[in-house]
Amino acid sequence: MAGSTAADPICTDEPLLRLESLKVYFRAARGLVRAVDGVSVALERGRTLGIVGESGSGKSVLARSVLRLLPERSTIQTGGRILFDGQDLCRLSESELRRIRGRRIAMVFQDPMTSLNPVIPIGRQIAQVLKYHLGMAPKAASARALDLLASVGVPSPRQRLEEFPHQLSGGMRQRVMIALALACDPELLIADEPTTALDVTVQAQILDLLHRQQNERGMTLILISHDLGVVAKLADRIAVMYAGRIVEQASAEALFGDMRMPYTAALFRSIPKLANPSHTRLEAIDGRPPDLAGELRGCRFAPRCRFAGDRCRDEEPPLGRKPPDHEYACWHPMHLTARGGNA
Amino acid sequence: MPDMIENQPHTVEPILRVERLVKQYAVRRRTVHAVSDVSFDVMPGETLGLVGESGCGKSTVGRAILQLPPPTSGRVVFEGHNLCGLTGQALRAIRPRLQMVFQDPISSLNPRRHIADIVAAPLTLSFGIAPAERDRLVREMLEAVGLEAKTVWSMHPHELSGGQCQRVSLARALILKPRLIVCDEAVSSLDVSVQAQILNLLEDMKARFDLSLLFIAHDLAVVKNISDRIAVMYLGKLCEIAPSDELYAGPRHPYTKALLSSIPSPDPKAKGSTDPAIEGDLPSPFHPPSGCRFRTRCPRAQPLCTQQEPPMRVLAQDHFTACHFPLEAS
Numbered sequence A: 001m002a003g004s005t006a007a008d009p010i011c012t013d014e015p016l017l018r019l020e021s022l023k024v025y026f027r028a029a030r031g032l033v034r035a036v037d038g039v040s041v042a043l044e045r046g047r048t049l050g051i052v053g054e055s056g057s058g059k060s061v062l063a064r065s066v067l068r069l070l071p072e073r074s075t076i077q078t079g080g081r082i083l084f085d086g087q088d089l090c091r092l093s094e095s096e097l098r099r100i101r102g103r104r105i106a107m108v109f110q111d112p113m114t115s116l117n118p119v120i121p122i123g124r125q126i127a128q129v130l131k132y133h134l135g136m137a138p139k140a141a142s143a144r145a146l147d148l149l150a151s152v153g154v155p156s157p158r159q160r161l162e163e164f165p166h167q168l169s170g171g172m173r174q175r176v177m178i179a180l181a182l183a184c185d186p187e188l189l190i191a192d193e194p195t196t197a198l199d200v201t202v203q204a205q206i207l208d209l210l211h212r213q214q215n216e217r218g219m220t221l222i223l224i225s226h227d228l229g230v231v232a233k234l235a236d237r238i239a240v241m242y243a244g245r246i247v248e249q250a251s252a253e254a255l256f257g258d259m260r261m262p263y264t265a266a267l268f269r270s271i272p273k274l275a276n277p278s279h280t281r282l283e284a285i286d287g288r289p290p291d292l293a294g295e296l297r298g299c300r301f302a303p304r305c306r307f308a309g310d311r312c313r314d315e316e317p318p319l320g321r322k323p324p325d326h327e328y329a330c331w332h333p334m335h336l337t338a339r340g341g342n343a
Numbered sequence B: 001m002p003d004m005i006e007n008q009p010h011t012v013e014p015i016l017r018v019e020r021l022v023k024q025y026a027v028r029r030r031t032v033h034a035v036s037d038v039s040f041d042v043m044p045g046e047t048l049g050l051v052g053e054s055g056c057g058k059s060t061v062g063r064a065i066l067q068l069p070p071p072t073s074g075r076v077v078f079e080g081h082n083l084c085g086l087t088g089q090a091l092r093a094i095r096p097r098l099q100m101v102f103q104d105p106i107s108s109l110n111p112r113r114h115i116a117d118i119v120a121a122p123l124t125l126s127f128g129i130a131p132a133e134r135d136r137l138v139r140e141m142l143e144a145v146g147l148e149a150k151t152v153w154s155m156h157p158h159e160l161s162g163g164q165c166q167r168v169s170l171a172r173a174l175i176l177k178p179r180l181i182v183c184d185e186a187v188s189s190l191d192v193s194v195q196a197q198i199l200n201l202l203e204d205m206k207a208r209f210d211l212s213l214l215f216i217a218h219d220l221a222v223v224k225n226i227s228d229r230i231a232v233m234y235l236g237k238l239c240e241i242a243p244s245d246e247l248y249a250g251p252r253h254p255y256t257k258a259l260l261s262s263i264p265s266p267d268p269k270a271k272g273s274t275d276p277a278i279e280g281d282l283p284s285p286f287h288p289p290s291g292c293r294f295r296t297r298c299p300r301a302q303p304l305c306t307q308q309e310p311p312m313r314v315l316a317q318d319h320f321t322a323c324h325f326p327l328e329a330s
């Protein structure tokens, strides 16, 4: 479904977004934090990439680094390239980037309250974006703001135009955030945990909205979540992050059908499944992710991995590949060594 | 349905009986109907799950049971005693046996105190206890919840992870050997991996200390995993109570069904359906709809639903539903 619609835009060979060995570090009191440590991923036009991982694995830093929305003073990008439609965003000046941010690439955050202006009515906030990026006249911008609010399913949009963010429910605010992000018809939308703060019922509404908007606009989507269930629903391709790295990535079908990296499998198994009877013992992952400011040797998952051997602790595992495009970083990938079921 | 032998009258008394619980708040001369006439039992050794959308009144029920604050009306009978109307002294005498664990693991612990003192705090409230005995109990509880007592003894909450803080909260709740713990979103802010650790821990503690749980959460898969029975709330009222497996396999209330269809499944085969199961927002708790409170969003609503409140009826053994037009049994 996602991506398989007839209305797919022309698939050029060049992906819309390509990250090459991206490294984003922070200077912090506790040392150098390697939040994103060598991430490579490519995303074709009109497709959806899901990124999952435990909190602190670097998902948000990765997302924000694409738009350079990180604190300038403490952030160091030590390597890699961010190629968007062929140009390296890292080489752009701030003013060049401003023409892309919000216009060609837009972002939706977990907590809409922090990214909406609390003292400006929401209608005016949307109109401002339209004026800034598209140079729309005030009248046209207001009319477009109204259309946008209606299209994201805000009831009685005309009245809502005049309301302030705090007057809206969490789900409504997230809809407004999405309307704002969609205002300039971006080619790429990055949604960082867009439903984490919401109820299941509202979450389902927002995921449906994202999906429909993507199909209508032929937009490319990056959906970030710690919930494999949310990602499974929309993503064509899924990348699993652990301690600043992508440890496995594949098409959604390939990933769920044949998990290679023990961390992916462990993450999946630790989720309570509705299909299981009550009181089914959960397979928890003991311990917690490593401190990204400390020394990281070998496989970063080794201290928690049931299958870790000496080599895992000393040497970084190479990237394994299963055609056509399933990648995993593990010395002892599952399945190949017949370690029992994957799911 | 199981055989008839199961069909004997309940001889065991519930450990907790909530009867016609009502909680209203006055907000700027208007009334919030947070909880309206809610009744249920928790049996000894049982985990009862309480689910529903944000704002439906789950936490209010949990807090009203502990009289924090007391309900507007109704009875909360714990081990045979009605807690409503009890004064400070009498309530404090019950407190050791009835505990609560909250959602936000870090902020629910006093930031300036050592972990050992946090866990020991309930002891000092109830009676004089020798320091050596106190330390022994604290050590036992910390180890029971899977923390190394020696390591965390003098640490402060901010030095621990969310999962570890939740273990500390649990150790603190367990130290007085309670019979019932109300867990309000106790695993909701944790990562799936840590959440699984804490859910397993709760099951272990339940068996080891012979506990009953009222487990409040909005994640339906989590609730199903830990609960024997589940109660579904909507806008201050109960819609349905049934054994967990039965509720999920065959919901009879339209709201329960809608809630269940909203769950995203980590199974790509279920990927096709992104249609949201419930449209629209929760009505205002200032003016709940007449009759059935779900009628404004219910696909089965009829004129009767506007006129009359549906009573709670038993539709199968242990399966209660408040709906004029319940779904067929599956």
Ligand SMILES: Nc1ncnc2c1ncn2[C@@H]1O[C@H](COP(=O)(O)OP(=O)(O)OP(=O)(O)O)[C@@H](O)[C@H]1O
Binding pocket: B025, B026, B027, B032, B033, B034, B052, B053, B054, B055, B056, B057, B058, B059, B060, B061, B218, B285
């Ligand atoms: N102290 C209070 N004063 C006024 N209204 C309150 C108060 N506490 C709760 N309410 C209202 O009562 C209703 C139920 O709130 P409650 O916190 O019990 O919901 P909940 O089901 O626990 O939600 P969540 O899933 O978000 O925790 C809500 O409408 C809420 O706004």
Ligand SMILES: Nc1ncnc2c1ncn2[C@@H]1O[C@H](COP(=O)(O)OP(=O)(O)O)[C@@H](O)[C@H]1O
Binding pocket: A026, A027, A028, A033, A034, A035, A053, A054, A055, A056, A057, A058, A059, A060, A061, A062, A071, A074, A292
């Ligand atoms: N501004 C910052 N300064 C220092 N460290 C940071 C900063 N932002 C994030 N980090 C660290 O980077 C790592 C990844 O964070 P983040 O991307 O937010 O994780 P998540 O996967 O939960 O989105 C964490 O260890 C976090 O503490």
Ligand code: SF4
Binding pocket: A261, A262, A263, A299, A300, A301, A302, A303, A305, A306, A307, A308, A309, A312, A313, A317, A329, A330, A331, A332, A333
């Ligand atoms: S490389 Fe070794 S430690 Fe890392 S995931 Fe694979 S088996 Fe486990």
Ligand code: SF4
Binding pocket: B253, B254, B255, B292, B293, B294, B295, B296, B298, B299, B300, B301, B302, B305, B310, B322, B323, B324, B325, B326
């Ligand atoms: S009583 Fe009527 S409105 Fe309420 S849930 Fe049943 S059918 Fe729907």
Ligand SMILES: [Mg+2]
Binding pocket: A059, A060, A193
């Ligand atoms: Mg994040």
Ligand SMILES: [Mg+2]
Binding pocket: B058, B059, B060, B184, B185
């Ligand atoms: Mg609550």
